[in-house]
Amino acid sequence: MTAVETSLSDLLNRPKATLATLRVARRIVLRRRGAEDLVLTTAARAEQDHEVMGVISHMLVEMMRTPAGRSLVLDVLPAAFPWVRYLPAHEVREFSVELFGALGAATELDNTAAVAQLITEWRHTAEVHADPELYAALITGSGEDFGSAPLPELRNRAVH
Structure with missing residues (x-):
């Protein structure tokens, strides 16, 4: 078994049982609604x-x-x-x-x-x-040139 899928809620509600899955799976994929999924593995x-x-x-x-x-x-x-x-x-x-x-x-x-x-x-x-x-x-170059594209906005980008 390489990866097990579960929800972030499962990890929060049943952390020991969810993390115990890492004994048999290389990874746990945490599915999150409205956000990017996460992957857990051992160090x-x-x-x-x-x-x-x-x-x-x-x-x-x-x-x-x-x-x-x-x-x-x-x-x-x-x-x-x-x-x-x-x-x-x-x-x-x-x-x-x-x-x-x-x-x-x-x-x-x-x-x-x-x-x-x-x-x-x-x-x-x-x-x-x-x-x-x-x-x-x-x-x-037969297509229409619309000029330069505007730079994207930087949103709350923290620099560490």
Whole structure:
């Protein structure tokens, strides 16, 4: 069993019984109405996950340092990210270099947010390439330009 789902109310009302689930499950997913769900795990399991991801990231980054490794990565990238098939070959290479650079940095920072953002950005680039009309409109600039977009408002952002 890898994860058990329960509500935040269950944890608050029956904390011992809910947390006892961690003996057999790696994680407890706490479902919350109107808010992002939470995940609970033990510190030891979180450290194991971090260590494994760090080793995998370092191995992949080191693979990219060799021609054979880069070739292998380019061969398997479409299986991991099927949408790269819509990218031109030079952009697939660029994506792979950026991805593994970001993975290396994320491991050092213990924060994968930048990797997730990079994948999202490249997926959107592939979506543009997959749609001939959209691609043509962007390349020719035939669409209407509405000017600069306003900056988003920062709401109660605390800096620690």
